[in-house]
Amino acid sequence: MSALAPAPPAAALFDAARTEGRGIADTLRTFAVATRLGWQLEANWTDPFLFFIYSVAKPVSSALILVVMLEVIGGPAGRAFRPFVVVGSALWSFVVSGIAGLAWSILEDRERYRVLKYVVISPSDFLTVLIGRGVARLGVGLAGVVITLVVGVVALGVPFDPGVVDWPVLLVVSVMGLASIVGLGLLMAGIVIQTRQESWSYPEAFAGALFLVTGAVFPLALLPAPVQALGLLTPLTWWIAGVREALFPGGPGSVGGEGSLYASVFGHANPGSAEIIGALLASGVVVTLAAVAVFRRSDRRARQAGLYDQTSGS
Amino acid sequence: MAAPLDLIGRSGTGPRQAADWSRRQVILTDLRSVRGRAYPRVIGLMREPSWVLFEILLPFLATSAFVFVYRALDAPQEYVGFVVLGGALTAFWLNVIWMMANQLYWEKSQGNLELYFAAPMHFMSILFGMALGGMVMSSTRAATVLVIAGAVYGVAFSVDQWALLLGVFVLPLGALYGLGMVLASLFLVWGREAWHMGQALTEPVYFVSGLNFPVAHLGFLGALSVAFIPLATGLDAMRQLAFADAAFPAGTPPPGVEVLILAAMTVVSIVAARGMLIAMERRARRDGRLSVRWQ
Numbered sequence: 001m002s003a004l005a006p007a008p009p010a011a012a013l014f015d016a017a018r019t020e021g022r023g024i025a026d027t028l029r030t031f032a033v034a035t036r037l038g039w040q041l042e043a044n045w046t047d048p049f050l051f052f053i054y055s056v057a058k059p060v061s062s063a064l065i066l067v068v069m070l071e072v073i074g075g076p077a078g079r080a081f082r083p084f085v086v087v088g089s090a091l092w093s094f095v096v097s098g099i100a101g102l103a104w105s106i107l108e109d110r111e112r113y114r115v116l117k118y119v120v121i122s123p124s125d126f127l128t129v130l131i132g133r134g135v136a137r138l139g140v141g142l143a144g145v146v147i148t149l150v151v152g153v154v155a156l157g158v159p160f161d162p163g164v165v166d167w168p169v170l171l172v173v174s175v176m177g178l179a180s181i182v183g184l185g186l187l188m189a190g191i192v193i194q195t196r197q198e199s200w201s202y203p204e205a206f207a208g209a210l211f212l213v214t215g216a217v218f219p220l221a222l223l224p225a226p227v228q229a230l231g232l233l234t235p236l237t238w239w240i241a242g243v244r245e246a247l248f249p250g251g252p253g254s255v256g257g258e259g260s261l262y263a264s265v266f267g268h269a270n271p272g273s274a275e276i277i278g279a280l281l282a283s284g285v286v287v288t289l290a291a292v293a294v295f296r297r298s299d300r301r302a303r304q305a306g307l308y309d310q311t312s313g314s
Numbered sequence: 315m316a317a318p319l320d321l322i323g324r325s326g327t328g329p330r331q332a333a334d335w336s337r338r339q340v341i342l343t344d345l346r347s348v349r350g351r352a353y354p355r356v357i358g359l360m361r362e363p364s365w366v367l368f369e370i371l372l373p374f375l376a377t378s379a380f381v382f383v384y385r386a387l388d389a390p391q392e393y394v395g396f397v398v399l400g401g402a403l404t405a406f407w408l409n410v411i412w413m414m415a416n417q418l419y420w421e422k423s424q425g426n427l428e429l430y431f432a433a434p435m436h437f438m439s440i441l442f443g444m445a446l447g448g449m450v451m452s453s454t455r456a457a458t459v460l461v462i463a464g465a466v467y468g469v470a471f472s473v474d475q476w477a478l479l480l481g482v483f484v485l486p487l488g489a490l491y492g493l494g495m496v497l498a499s500l501f502l503v504w505g506r507e508a509w510h511m512g513q514a515l516t517e518p519v520y521f522v523s524g525l526n527f528p529v530a531h532l533g534f535l536g537a538l539s540v541a542f543i544p545l546a547t548g549l550d551a552m553r554q555l556a557f558a559d560a561a562f563p564a565g566t567p568p569p570g571v572e573v574l575i576l577a578a579m580t581v582v583s584i585v586a587a588r589g590m591l592i593a594m595e596r597r598a599r600r601d602g603r604l605s606v607r608w609q
Contacts (some may be wrong), residue, residue: 019536054510057514057517057518058518061519064522065521065526068527069384072527201369205369205373205376208375212378216379218383223381223382
């Protein structure tokens with residue numbers, strides 16, 4: 001080497017730390033950026049007022065459909081059932097947002113913006129990106145829940161007393177319910193990675209099916225026993241029951257009741273808060289772990305088969 | 315003198331003459347366009363079997379939830395029938411919103427829209443093709459949901475006027491897909507708003523259309539819906555004809571009146587769609603939005 005040859009720049013030296021990343025700091029940064037991106041995609045298409053109307057129109061309308069059904073058939077007697085359907089309906093809009101949010105992030109990036117392949121090969125953890133994108137829709141869904149409950153209390157005569165609310169139980173079941181919803185969203189994301197064409201409708205269709213078995217708007221006891229069993233294995237059933245029990249202690253429940261599978265198996269009519277939390281924890285852990293496993297497997301297969309690089313025109 | 319040219323199968327003495335089509339050629343091309351655009355929707359029924367699960371079984375389960383709400387309230391059996399009929403007809407509304415109104419937005423994102431405008435056909439033939447294919451697709455889904463849910467929940471139809479019922483089934487399709495064409499024209503100049511408006515036009519429309527109960531229970535709001543939303547008018551008329559023995563609330567217009575409303579909606583919406591399409595296309599060309607993607 002000539003004495004006049006320049007020394008190699010320091011930046012050209014191999015920096016092992018760069019390939020390994022910065023662990024949790026990178027994950028948090030990825031999550032924050034993905035969440036911000038998701039929020040921008042979700043919210044910046046219009047002005048805040050129209051966005052607010054848009055965000056609450058759907059859950060409030062869903063609740064109103066049920067309230068009118070109660071009024072048509074039950075009249076004044078049906079009003080005792082209003083808190084039950086308003087809470088169930090409000091929570092369900094959150095479920096749909098959570099389940100659809102992750103799956104639609106995949107579909108939007110693959111079919112519409114066609115950037116999924118670049119996201120997948122970027123150094124960021126794909127799962128973290130996906131959950132970050134889904135959080136924005138969960139935020140919109142949460143706003144819908146709150147507004148629907150407020151409309152229920154203010155306009156529909158749902159009796160609400162903050163003094164009787166079991167706040168610790170509400171907090172615990174809300175956190176565990178959120179984790180379960182994200183888990184189910186991840187499951188749908190894993191499925192739509194593999195499917196084509198009409199995948200856009202799959203998350204809402206899946207949520208619609210769960211709507212039947214979770215006691216969201218009617219007690220599970222009305223269903224055949226095998227379907228009740230399916231509902232009892234679903235964390236959303238326990239989450240909704242837990243929120244109802246926390247907001248309106250002693251009110252009509254969705255899990256038990258006379259003639260229910262729950263009552264025949266456990267020997268008492270309705271589950272208490274501890275049972276609800278235990279069941280939610282157990283079913284939530286199983287669903288979340290299964291969802292992560294399904295997603296990882298789907299992700300691996302999609303990388304091997306080149307599915308991230310394909311668009312289906314759907 | 316130059317020999318006659320054969321420009322893509324059309325004889326003429328030059329490109330100008332070849333492009334000067336007779337009325338028959340124009341009509342035939344437009345009809346082929348209608349068939350060509352309807353084809354993927356019809357044939358897609360066979361090519362993508364997963365729709366059976368996601369478009370029939372799962373919506374059936376969602377409809378079932380409302381059936382159980384009525385059962386929890388010990389509602390009369392005809393109300394179960396109202397829910398089943400409403401659930402079946404949602405297939406048409408969803409198709410109109412997502413595969414008519416939003417379709418041009420998708421086409422723009424995928425780069426097909428420029429090709430449609432460049433092709434020698436009237437754009438309305440594309441919309442008619444989309445509508446025709448959508449009707450076949452949705453009718454299959456609606457009929458399947460109706461048959462399955464009707465059998466599972468023991469819905470007993472009581473029909474006195476079959477011919478009118480058939481007419482009431484066909485007329486809302488014209489009005490609904492006419493509305494879809496109007497929205498498609500409107501959405502032509504939109505970006506992500508189109509997708510979000512599609513979202514916003516589901517549950518609120520279900521509510522004001524009386525999807526699970528007779529729309530007259532909504533009073534003045536219900537009357538407005540019957541006057542302006544084809545789903546509400548068609549559903550109410552079909553319920554009255556399919557459940558002739560059921561008691562309907564005061565203020566429910568007779569089916570004959572609703573037929574007239576639907577006929578007027580069909581004509582108005584198709585004429586409006588044509589006018590809107592021309593206006594929106596002009597505006598989109600002026601603003602350069604026909605080929606703007608991913609906004």
